[in-house]
Structures are given as C-alpha cells and as structure tokens.
Amino acid sequence: MNTHNENQQKSAATRMIYGVLGAVVLFVIGTLLYRYDVLAMLTDSYSEPSASQLESEAARKARQKLAEERKQWDESVTAKAPEQPTGRGGYYVPPAEADIPDDEFGDSVRRGREIFLNTGTNAGEFVGNGLACANCHLDSGRLEHAAPMWAAAVSYPAYRGKNKQINTMEDRVNGCFTYSMNAQDSEYGSAPPAGHQVYKDLESYFYWMADGLALNSSPPGQGYPTPPETELGYDWQRGEQVYADNCAVCHATDGQGRKDLNGRYIFPPLWGPHSFNWGAGMHRVNTAAGFIQANMPLGKRFSLSDQEAWDVAAYVMSFPRPADPRLSDTESVDETTDKFHQHKDYHGQTIRGIKLGEPLTEASWARFMEQNFGQEVR
Ligand code: HEC
Numbered sequence: 255m256n257t258h259n260e261n262q263q264k265s266a267a268t269r270m271i272y273g274v275l276g277a278v279v280l281f282v283i284g285t286l287l288y289r290y291d292v293l294a295m296l297t298d299s300y301s302e303p304s305a306s307q308l309e310s311e312a313a314r315k316a317r318q319k320l321a322e323e324r325k326q327w328d329e330s331v332t333a334k335a336p337e338q339p340t341g342r343g344g345y346y347v348p349p350a351e352a353d354i355p356d357d358e359f360g361d362s363v364r365r366g367r368e369i370f371l372n373t374g375t376n377a378g379e380f381v382g383n384g385l386a387c388a389n390c391h392l393d394s395g396r397l398e399h400a401a402p403m404w405a406a407a408v409s410y411p412a413y414r415g416k417n418k419q420i421n422t423m424e425d426r427v428n429g430c431f432t433y434s435m436n437a438q439d440s441e442y443g444s445a446p447p448a449g450h451q452v453y454k455d456l457e458s459y460f461y462w463m464a465d466g467l468a469l470n471s472s473p474p475g476q477g478y479p480t481p482p483e484t485e486l487g488y489d490w491q492r493g494e495q496v497y498a499d500n501c502a503v504c505h506a507t508d509g510q511g512r513k514d515l516n517g518r519y520i521f522p523p524l525w526g527p528h529s530f531n532w533g534a535g536m537h538r539v540n541t542a543a544g545f546i547q548a549n550m551p552l553g554k555r556f557s558l559s560d561q562e563a564w565d566v567a568a569y570v571m572s573f574p575r576p577a578d579p580r581l582s583d584t585e586s587v588d589e590t591t592d593k594f595h596q597h598k599d600y601h602g603q604t605i606r607g608i609k610l611g612e613p614l615t616e617a618s619w620a621r622f623m624e625q626n627f628g629q630e631v632r
C-alpha cells in the first residue's frame with residue numbers, strides 16, 4: 255500500500271517537473287525566435303535594419319527615457335535628475351516633429367519651422383536673396399555640425415566680438431537675416447524690426463527643439479567644425495577642379511544653383527547677387543571649409559580631405575557677391591576691408607578683373623558672367 259502510494263506520488267512529481275521544463279524550453283525557443291526575428295527570416299521578409307532605422311530607434315528611446323526620468327523627478331525630489339537625451343553618435347536628440355504640442359505655443363513652433371524651411375515664402379519681405387535658413391542649418395536646423403538650432407538655443411544671450419555687445423537670440427537671428435539672407439535687398443530693406451513675430455516664432459521653434467538640453471552646455475556638434483590648417487594653405491585656383499568634380503553637378507558650373515519649374519531653388523546659389531553677402535559668416539574661408547567638409551557634397555558628408563575642403567571653400571569665396579551692408583558706414587571698400595575683414599577672406603582683392611566687395615550692379619554682374627562663363631545671366 256505504502257509503496258504503491260509512493261510510486262504514484264513519484265510519477266506525479268516527475269510529470270510536473272517534465273511539464274515545467276517543457277514549458278520553459280518552449281518559452282526560451284519562442285523568445286529566441288522572436289528576438290532574432292527567425293520567423294521573418296524564414297518567410298524571407300527579414301532585412302537588416304538600416305543605419306538610419308537604428309539611429310531613429312535610438313533617438314526615440316532616448317526621448318522616451320527622458321520622459322520617464324522627468325516623470326520620476328516630478329513625483330519625487332530625491333529621484334535623480336533627468337539626463338540629456340543622446341543618440342547613436344553621442345549627439346543630443348531633439349524631440350520629433352510629431353511631438354510639437356497641439357496648443358498656442360505649438361502653433362508658434364510650427365510657424366517658426368515653416369519660416370526656417372521656406373524663409374522666402376514665409377518671411378519673404380525680409381529676404382533679399384535665394385536662400386533659406388535651412389540651406390546652411392541642415393535638416394530643419396536639427397543636424398549636428400551644421401550649426402544646429404538646439405545648440406544655439408542654450409547659448410544666448412552671449413557676448414559677440416562681431417558687434418562687441420551682448421546678443422540675445424533675437425540679435426543673433428537679426429544677424430543671419432542681415433548678412434546670410436542679405437536683407438538689405440529685401441522688400442522691407444533690412445532684417446525684421448525688434449520684437450517682430452518672425453523672431454518670436456523662430457525662437458519658439460529653437461526653444462522647443464532644445465527641450466532636454468542643459469543651458470550653456472556647449473553641446474558637441476554645435477556650429478561648424480574647422481578642418482586643421484594644411485601645409486599648402488588654401489588656394490582658390492586649386493579649388494576649381496575640386497568644385498568641378500564634387501559640386502557643379504548640383505550647384506552648376508556657374509555657381510548659380512538650379513531651380514524647379516516653379517522658380518524655387520532646389521540647389522541654392524553659392525555666389526553672385528542671389529547668394530549671402532560679404533558680411534555673412536560663410537564668406538570666411540575657414541567657416542566655409544568647415545561647413546563644406548561636414549555637410550557637402552550633400553549625402554556624402556565628411557568625404558573631402560582637409561586640403562580639398564580648404565581649396566574648394568576658397569574657390570567659392572573668390573567670386574563676387576552682394577556688398578557688405580557695413581560698406582555704407584565707411585568711405586570705401588578698402589576701409590571696409592581694414593575695419594571688418596581682418597580674417598581669412600578675399601574682400602578687397604581683385605580677382606578675375608573685379609574688385610571683390612564693390613557693390614554688384616546688374617550690368618557689372620552680367621559682364622562678369624559673360625566673361626567668365628560665356629552666358630546670359632539667369
Ligand atoms: C549662408 C548660410 C546661412 C544662412 C542662409 C543662415 N545662416 Fe545662420 N549661421 C550661419 C553661419 C556661418 C553661422 C555661424 C556658425 C558658427 O559660428 O560656427 C550661423 C549661426 C547662426 C546662429 C547661431 C548658432 C550658434 O550655435 O551660436 C543662429 C541662431 C542662426 N544662424 C540662425 C539663422 C536663421 C534663423 C537663419 C534664417 C533667417 C539663418 N541662420 C540663415 C550661416 C547661415
């Protein structure tokens with residue numbers, strides 16, 4: 255009796271152990287299949303996630319982590335402070351466009367983004383050339399090493415040597431309108447007046463983009479990098495070949511870019527009357543070399559050598575462009591050179607028979623184009 259009972263109990267226990275083991279094995283197999291996407295592989299629909307998929311996945315996770323840490327911090331002051339969200343490259347991850355809030359502030363953010371992307375359409379009366387903010391601050395101002403707006407948003411007010419005073423964000427944006435967008439040739443005749451809605455909307459956009467970044471943190475990826483100086487220095491004549499090989503396909507041999515059927519630039523102009531003026535940061539060979547090496551040719555960033563970047567930047571900056579607006583405060587081009595151009599640029603030098611920095615007239619530009627590119631002005 256006893257032995258019979260014991261045997262029965264033993265086999266019940268064994269069955270249970272086998273049962274549990276079986277369940278564990280099935281669970282492990284299932285998890286592995288799921289984890290490594292084996293079913294998808296078997297059905298041939300499996301493909302390695304692309305670098306950009308992995309990047310946006312990492313970005314999404316970083317933002318999610320920030321939201322969770324903020325919630326904990328809200329609930330308890332002893333929770334640890336939220337960390338700045340960073341993605342695969344170690345750079346700050348701005349919030350996704352889809353997360354712009356659905357309220358009045360969000361409306362301002364959206365307007366700011368539209369101004370940034372299509373400046374000529376949405377703030378047209380202050381734009382005197384063929385450019386948009388996003389032509390130089392890429393991926394709607396989100397891209398590291400393309401002077402991203404999230405880094406700018408945590409860096410102002412600041413002292414600037416250029417105008418020797420404390421600059422608010424509004425002052426800084428005014429500077430890019432005045433020089434990079436050549437506002438002197440716009441309908442209004444200058445950058446937006448102080449307190450204009452254009453500034454408020456742009457500032458809302460930048461502030462929203464920096465949500466999660468520490469104030470005054472000099473985040474990596476801010477501004478444009480500068481390639482190290484080379485033994486040969488820079489030379490615009492050497493840069494001509496680099497330009498022909500890497501840039502002309504989009505920006506055209508004559509540097510005037512290309513437009514779509516509606517007359518809007520798809521590839522922006524690099525010199526001449528529709529480009530930025532002689533006061534813009536980009537006309538400095540070192541700044542342009544950094545922008546170009548880090549961002550051009552579009553889709554192949556960081557592919558040019560240091561030497562190529564310096565030379566092609568020099569080539570682009572050796573052409574005429576709209577006058578420095580500060581020229582009107584001085585006696586002459588030479589005085590403007592002395593006062594404002596003691597850095598790496600060609601302002602005041604005569605290249606291809608034209609004194610760089612002289613105001614461009616329709617006639618002088620037409621003659622220049624005819625002589626150098628043998629064609630009608632477009
Ligand atoms: C022709 C190219 C160009 C265009 C167009 C342009 N910018 Fe800039 N922007 C620059 C350069 C160059 C700098 C200086 C970056 C540096 O110092 O590394 C800069 C800097 C800035 C900064 C400060 C960045 C920082 O980290 O301190 C802000 C803000 C800014 N631009 C806003 C704008 C806005 C808004 C527009 C459009 C209205 C605009 N920019 C159009 C070239 C441009």
Ligand code: HEC
Nearest residue numbers: 388389390392500501504520521522523524546550551552
């Ligand atoms: C595949 C096309 C393409 C190639 C090739 C290319 N670019 Fe660009 N470039 C663009 C586009 C498009 C923009 C505007 C970026 C944006 O709005 O996202 C731009 C912007 C620029 C700008 C700032 C805006 C302006 O008009 O001043 C400069 C400077 C520039 N490119 C120089 C160069 C140089 C130099 C090369 C060659 C080393 C080059 N690019 C190659 C497409 C190209």
